[in-house]
Structures are given as C-alpha cells and as structure tokens.
Amino acid sequence: MVTPYGIKIAVHLITTHFGNLVAKVCECLFSHGPLRLDQLVRYTELTKEQVKNSLLVLIQHNCVQAFVSGPQDDDDEAGKLRVRTQYLVLFDNILHRLRFPKFLDIVSRKFTNECVEILDGLLRDGRLTLKQMVDRASQGKEDAVAANVVRESLCKLLTARYVERCPAAEPVVSTVFKEETSTRKRGSKAAKIFEAPQTIEQRVLEAAVRGEAIRFSFTADMGRKADGEANSDDIQMTCIGENAAKEEEILWRANFEEFIRHLRHKVLIENVRTKHDDGTATVLSAILEATITKEKKVKMENSVPLSLDTIITEVMKTETGRTMTIDRIRASLDHDRLGCSQKMIIDDAYSIDLKKIIERARNEEVDSIVLKRYGTSAHRMFRLLSKDDNCFQDTDQIASKTLVDKKEVPKLLYKLWQDNYLHMEKVLVPGPKLSSNILMWKVNKALLWEHVLDEMYHAALNLSLRMAFEHEKDEEVLNVPKDKLQEPLLKRYKRLRNVWLLLGSSMMKLDDALMLFHDF
Amino acid sequence: MSMSQGKRKREELASEVSASLSNEERMVYNIIRSKEGMGIWQGNIKKECNIPESLLKKSIKSLLTKALIKEVVNIHNKSKKLLMAVDFQPSKEITGGEWYSEGKLDTQFIQALSEVCCKIITRQKVATRDGILDWVKTVGSQVFPGGVSQSQVEQILEVLVLENKVQQVKSTGFGDFASVPVGNVCYRLVKKDSRGAGGADALKDTAMTSIPCGVCPRINLCTPDGIISPVTCEYYQKWLDF
Numbered sequence: 001m002v003t004p005y006g007i008k009i010a011v012h013l014i015t016t017h018f019g020n021l022v023a024k025v026c027e028c029l030f031s032h033g034p035l036r037l038d039q040l041v042r043y044t045e046l047t048k049e050q051v052k053n054s055l056l057v058l059i060q061h062n063c064v065q066a067f068v069s070g071p072q073d074d075d076d077e078a079g080k081l082r083v084r085t086q087y088l089v090l091f092d093n094i095l096h097r098l099r100f101p102k103f104l105d106i107v108s109r110k111f112t113n114e115c116v117e118i119l120d121g122l123l124r125d126g127r128l129t130l131k132q133m134v135d136r137a138s139q140g141k142e143d144a145v146a147a148n149v150v151r152e153s154l155c156k157l158l159t160a161r162y163v164e165r166c167p168a169a170e171p172v173v174s175t176v177f178k179e180e181t182s183t184r185k186r187g188s189k190a191a192k193i194f195e196a197p198q199t200i201e202q203r204v205l206e207a208a209v210r211g212e213a214i215r216f217s218f219t220a221d222m223g224r225k226a227d228g229e230a231n232s233d234d235i236q237m238t239c240i241g242e243n244a245a246k247e248e249e250i251l252w253r254a255n256f257e258e259f260i261r262h263l264r265h266k267v268l269i270e271n272v273r274t275k276h277d278d279g280t281a282t283v284l285s286a287i288l289e290a291t292i293t294k295e296k297k298v299k300m301e302n303s304v305p306l307s308l309d310t311i312i313t314e315v316m317k318t319e320t321g322r323t324m325t326i327d328r329i330r331a332s333l334d335h336d337r338l339g340c341s342q343k344m345i346i347d348d349a350y351s352i353d354l355k356k357i358i359e360r361a362r363n364e365e366v367d368s369i370v371l372k373r374y375g376t377s378a379h380r381m382f383r384l385l386s387k388d389d390n391c392f393q394d395t396d397q398i399a400s401k402t403l404v405d406k407k408e409v410p411k412l413l414y415k416l417w418q419d420n421y422l423h424m425e426k427v428l429v430p431g432p433k434l435s436s437n438i439l440m441w442k443v444n445k446a447l448l449w450e451h452v453l454d455e456m457y458h459a460a461l462n463l464s465l466r467m468a469f470e471h472e473k474d475e476e477v478l479n480v481p482k483d484k485l486q487e488p489l490l491k492r493y494k495r496l497r498n499v500w501l502l503l504g505s506s507m508m509k510l511d512d513a514l515m516l517f518h519d520f
Numbered sequence: 521m522s523m524s525q526g527k528r529k530r531e532e533l534a535s536e537v538s539a540s541l542s543n544e545e546r547m548v549y550n551i552i553r554s555k556e557g558m559g560i561w562q563g564n565i566k567k568e569c570n571i572p573e574s575l576l577k578k579s580i581k582s583l584l585t586k587a588l589i590k591e592v593v594n595i596h597n598k599s600k601k602l603l604m605a606v607d608f609q610p611s612k613e614i615t616g617g618e619w620y621s622e623g624k625l626d627t628q629f630i631q632a633l634s635e636v637c638c639k640i641i642t643r644q645k646v647a648t649r650d651g652i653l654d655w656v657k658t659v660g661s662q663v664f665p666g667g668v669s670q671s672q673v674e675q676i677l678e679v680l681v682l683e684n685k686v687q688q689v690k691s692t693g694f695g696d697f698a699s700v701p702v703g704n705v706c707y708r709l710v711k712k713d714s715r716g717a718g719g720a721d722a723l724k725d726t727a728m729t730s731i732p733c734g735v736c737p738r739i740n741l742c743t744p745d746g747i748i749s750p751v752t753c754e755y756y757q758k759w760l761d762f
Contacts, residue, residue, distance in 0.1 A: 459733035462750035
C-alpha cells in the first residue's frame with residue numbers, strides 16, 4: 001500500500017517532470033485505483049484529448065500500465081463486447097525517477113560510454129526502438145553512428161539485464177478475486193501455507209511481463225528459430241529480412257528491477273562489511289554475484305543455496321577473495337557472522353538470511369531518528385521495546401529496566417506513542433475498591449516501518465520543494481552568465497551552489513533510505 | 521516454634537509500648553504499624569480513625585518524639601510524606617528501589633557506575649559481570665562507599681547494551697576471550713565501523729537525521745502550503761545558512 005506522502009511525492013515528481021495536466025491524471029489514478037478512459041475524463045474534468053495525451057506520456061515513461069479486465073460472470077452480451085481497457089498507475093516506477101543518476105552510475109562503472117548513452121536515452125525518453133537509439137547516437141555528430149555499434153552496446157546491456165523489452169501493451173487480467181470454495185484444512189499446516197492474496201498491481205505486472213527467454217532476447221522471432229522449420233536457404237534469407245524489420249519495431253526500456261537488485265546487493269554487502277569485516281563482505285558479494293540470475297524477485301529473503309565448494313570457487317575468482325583461505329571463508333559463513341546454521345553445514349547448502357541484514361539496517365535508521373528526536377532516555381526505552389517486538393511491557397517495568405526517572409518515563413512514552421513510534425494498550429485491573437488502568441507498551445515493527453517510510457517521503461518532498469524554492473528565489477542570478485557575475489550576485493551564486501549541493505546530496509542519501517524501507 | 525516465639529515477643533513489645541500511650545496515640549500508632557513497610561499518609565489516618573485534626577497532629581508529634589514512628593519520602597509524591605513504624609524498612613514501592621535515594625533517581629551514581637563499567641571493558645577488551653563487580657568492590661570501594669550489588673552491575677550492563685555501547689557475547693575461549701571460560705556470558709565494546717564511529721556514535725549520521733525533517737518535532741504539522749512548510753521552515757533556514 002502506498003502511504004499518503006508517498007502519493008504526494010509521486011505526484012510532485014510527475015508535476016515537475018511532465019506538468020500539471022499529466023500530474024492531475026496521475027493523482028486521480030492514485031486516489032481511485034485503476035480507471036477506464038471515460039472514468040478518468042469524468043473524474044479529472046479534463047477533455048478526452050488531454051487525458052489521452054497525459055496517459056500516453058505516462059505509458060511512454062513506464063509510469064502507467066494499461067490492461068484489459070477479463071469478462072465477468074454477471075456480464076450480459078453487450079457487456080462482454082465492451083472494451084475494458086483500464087489504466088493502472090505504477091508508484092514504484094515513478095519513484096525510480098529519483099534514482100536515474102544512480103542507475104547511470106552503475107552502468108558507467110561496468111560498461112562503455114556507448115552503453116551509458118543508450119541507457120541515458122532510455123531513461124530520458126522512457127521507451128525507444130533500435131532505430132531511435134541509432135538516431136539519438138548520431139545526433140550532433142558528423143558521421144552517422146552505424147546501427148551495428150548501437151546494437152552491440154544494447155546487446156551488452158540486455159545480457160546484463162539492465163535493459164528489457166517493454167511489457168505487453170494491454171494484457172488481459174482477471175480482476176475477480178476468487179474465493180476459496182474448497183474446505184480448508186484445519187491445523188497448523190493450513191496456517192503455514194497461507195499467503196497474502198495478490199494485489200491487482202501484482203497481477204497486472206505479472207500478466208504484462210514477457211517470458212524470461214524473450215524479455216532479454218534481441219532476436220525478434222524466437223518461435224521460428226526454435227521449431228526448426230526454417231531449413232532452406234530461401235526461407236532463411238527472408239527470415240533475416242523480416243527479423244531485421246521486426247527488430248526495428250521492438251521497444252526497449254530500462255529494467256528497473258535489475259538496477260534495484262544491484263543496489264540491494266550493494267547495501268547488503270556494505271552492511272555486512274560495517275558489522276563484521278571485509279572478508280565476510282567478500283564472501284557475501286561472491287555468493288550474490290554467483291546467484292544473481294537465479295533470483296526470482298528483488299526482495300529475496302534468503303540467498304539461493306550454494307555448496308561450500310561452489311562458494312570457495314566463487315570467492316577465489318574475485319580479486320579480494322584470492323587472499324582468503326578456506327578456513328577464513330568457512331568462518332565468515334559461521335553462525336555469528338553470515339548466520340549459516342548447523343543444518344546448512346550438514347546439508348552442504350549454504351543460504352544467507354538476507355532479510356535479517358535488511359531488517360538490521362532498518363532498525364539502525366529508526367534508532368537514530370529516535371535518539372536524535374527524543375533523546376537518550378527515550379532511545380533506551382525504545383530499544384528495550386524493539387528488542388522483542390511481540391512482547392508488551394508496562395510503564396513501571398520499562399522504568400526499572402532502563403534506569404530512567406519514573407516520572408519522566410510516562411511522558412516520554414506518551415510522546416513516542418503520539419508520534420506513532422509505539423503501540424499502547426490499556427489493561428483494566430480490577431482492585432478491591434477501584435479498578436485501575438495499566439498502560440502496556442510495545443513496538444509494532446511492521447506499522448512503525450510504514451510510518452517511518454511515510455515520514456521519509458514527507459522529508460523527500462520537503463527537500464524537493466525547498467530546492468524548487470531556492471531555484472525560484474535566485475533565478476536572476478542564474479540568468480546572468482557565469483563569467484559576468486560580480487558582487488553581490490557572485491556571493492549569492494556561491495551560496496546557491498552550496499545549497500544545491502547540500503540539498504542534492506541529502507536527497508540522494510534519503511533516497512537510499514527510501515529504497516531500504518520500500519524496495520529492499 | 522521459634523517463629524511463634526518471635527511473634528509472641530513482638531506482640532509483647534507492642535503491648536508494652538501501647539500501655540505507655542494515650543488512647544488516641546495508641547489508635548494512631550496501631551494504624552501506622554498495620555501498614556508495615558508501605559507507611560501511611562497523615563490524611564489517610566484521619567479517614568480511618570476519625571480523630572479531630574488537632575488531636576491527630578498532637579499524637580503524631582508525640583509518637584515522633586518518642587521515636588516510635590518515622591517520616592519516609594514517597595517517590596510517587598514527595599510532598600506527601602509517609603509515616604511508618606520504626607521497626608519497618610520502607611518498601612521498594614515507596615523508595616523506588618535501590619537506584620533511588622531520598623525519592624530521587626540517583627543519576628550521578630548511575631552515571632559513575634556505567635563509566636566505570638565501560639572503562640573496565642575497554643581496558644580488558646572482554647569482561648564478565650562478576651569481574652566488574654570484584655573490581656568495584658576492591659579497587660573502587662572508595663568511589664562507591666555505599667557498596668554496589670550484583671544486580672546493580674547487571675542492570676547497568678543491560679542499559680549499556682540498550683545504549684548500543686557494549687554488546688553481550690558468549691566466550692569462545694580464543695583471542696580476547698582467553699581469560700573467560702568457553703560459553704560464559706561476557707561483555708565487549710560495540711565494534712567500530714570504518715568511519716571510526718562505534719556504539720551510539722555510529723547512529724549519528726543517517727539519511728534522515730542529517731536533514732532537518734528527520735529530527736523535526738513538528739513534522740506532523742508541516743504541510744507544503746501550511747504555516748509550517750519547507751519554504752518557511754526555520755530549521756531549514758539555519759541549515760542552509762552559508
């Protein structure tokens with residue numbers, strides 16, 4: 001679920017990038033959920049043309065996905081024939097717009113400048129065909145860049161999965177949530193296999209995404225190659241011609257999922273490095289690198305199991321891992337570092353608890369907010385309660401365990417509760433004459449993290465608004481050419497530059513925290 | 521047998537004392553005595569025995585001069601002093617426990633003991649609760665003339681763990697742990713990270729806390745077009761004052 005300030009920052013981003021009209025359509029989709037074109041026109045009170053163009057912009061930039069809802073049981077004949085194209089806004093993809101510099105940085109570290117330019121084009125324009133990429137590459141150059149050069153760079157990005165084919169334009173998705181009719185098995189086994197139902201967004205994205213083989217394949221027609229019919233030279237020749245034509249039509253876009261996976265791995269490795277040592281970080285890095293293609297989703301709770309031999313081979317492949325002995329690698333995997341259990345050692349299938357590392361990083365972030373905002377005493381109490389988040393503790397217990405003045409404790413707890421950092425429940429205790437209330441406190445991590453994330457979106461929105469304000473305030477300074485700047489404009493220019501640097505770097509850092517709480 | 525003898529003795533003593541008192545004094549004394557270590561407030565005695573205010577005050581004064589009762593500070597309300605028979609010690613509920621002296625949390629004592637614990641752990645790299653307690657009892661006996669109990673050291677260590685200054689670990693018997701038998705619980709300083717910050721210091725610079733909104737007590741009242749907004753924010757003004 002997207003939090004209120006999450007929606008605000010997403011709409012703000014769309015407003016600054018594409019203007020008010022597009023933002024209005026986007027906001028409408030956020031507040032009403034998936035809508036048809038006619039509904040959008042009615043709710044936004046814009047003309048059909050304006051809504052249509054706004055949707056086209058949002059689709060071009062991968063911020064909206066269209067889908068056709070499947071026929072429903074209670075439809076009459078006319079209803080079945082009616083087109084049911086609906087538009088779903090993709091919150092994550094809008095927020096990824098904040099991270100484009102990070103995505104470009106990842107590619108620039110691994111690939112050539114040509115690859116960076118291709119990705120830059122895709123991020124700027126949303127979706128591009130090969131021909132458009134070639135045109136872009138040739139712009140401003142005397143000689144046109146050959147299609148082969150661009151194709152080669154694109155292939156490299158495809159192999160690394162940083163670029164993918166655009167998803168299906170309008171997949172058919174059933175929007176009816178089937179109720180389970182079969183009798184449920186009772187007992188713990190039935191409880192264990194319960195999974196949260198898929199959201200409509202998950203269903204649509206799942207239906208739109210192309211099969212693994214075609215998603216990252218450059219060849220236009222996979223089927224023809226596979227069925228082995230194209231044996232004669234003539235057919236092969238025509239195929240090549242057709243394929244070339246088809247290739248030109250394929251739309252490509254940046255694969256945000258892979259970039260987020262890369263950034264998640266980086267955070268995991270750096271956290272392990274800070275908590276333990278370089279050796280442990282090297283081992284985790286090698287494990288994640290070796291299993292990257294086997295990861296089925298970004299938020300993997302545990303790494304894909306590997307045998308000790310494979311891990312050793314992978315570690316020794318890396319530059320920093322070459323110095324490590326088998327004993328050191330084994331020690332890194334140990335219970336008190338990467339947390340591999342005795343069972344994993346016996347089964348020779350080592351799998352790292354990645355969720356735990358992420359949760360630890362989140363806890364640190366929240367801890368530091370509590371410490372800075374509410375002081376050391378409140379921080380101590382908060383840490384006591386977050387140590388075991390399933391357990392309620394009463395006010396007196398908290399006071400005696402944290403050595404905070406008994407009079408201060410209720411005040412601090414109340415403050416934390418009022419700001420949604422603690423969960424409180426009143427318990428009625430019957431006494432001989434009067435019954436009294438005992439206040440019980442605990443930390444509900446799932447709710448707390450959602451609240452902190454919302455505060456982070458709020459903070460990011462504020463940073464962005466302040467940036468715009470500073471820009472507007474000193475616009476006249478920016479209009480003067482740099483070499484003609486004189487006092488007092490020069491002083492203002494220098495200040496503005498510092499302000500921009502500070503706000504910009506803070507935004508990038510805050511965005512890391514946003515990803516930690518939302519995408520990882 | 522001995523218990524019933526002791527009880528009888530105490531009863532005899534009480535009857536001896538009560539014989540020397542006036543009727544009102546005896547009534548008040550018995551009420552105070554019946555509350556044992558919990559004590560009772562003057563106002564509540566009045567409710568229970570229904571004696572006129574002046575007579576009650578006189579009786580209490582007389583009992584105090586005869587050293588049969590004493591005044592005790594109540595942690596929950598310092599202005600409401602409690603009365604207690606001299607043969608009882610104030611209970612934990614009234615004093616607040618061993619960390620409280622005269623109804624106040626002894627922060628100086630807590631501070632001093634946690635500093636000592638931290639210093640010992642820093643010096644020894646790894647220390648056990650009993651090791652620290654021994655040091656405090658021998659070398660540090662002058663610093664803590666009132667003495668320190670085992671549970672006090674344990675609680676201080678728990679608080680240091682909560683403050684993320686030290687961590688609780690089990691001895692492996694190797695390296696720094698050589699002096700501690702394998703499997704014993706011991707304490708060491710929280711590992712410092714690459715920036716050189718450790719413990720609570722490590723929390724100083726995170727994404728949220730390095731910007732005004734992360735530590736803002738008024739963030740719930742801040743809206744883009746409200747009275748408090750990022751454009752009018754004073755914290756931002758100070759932060760961006762180059």
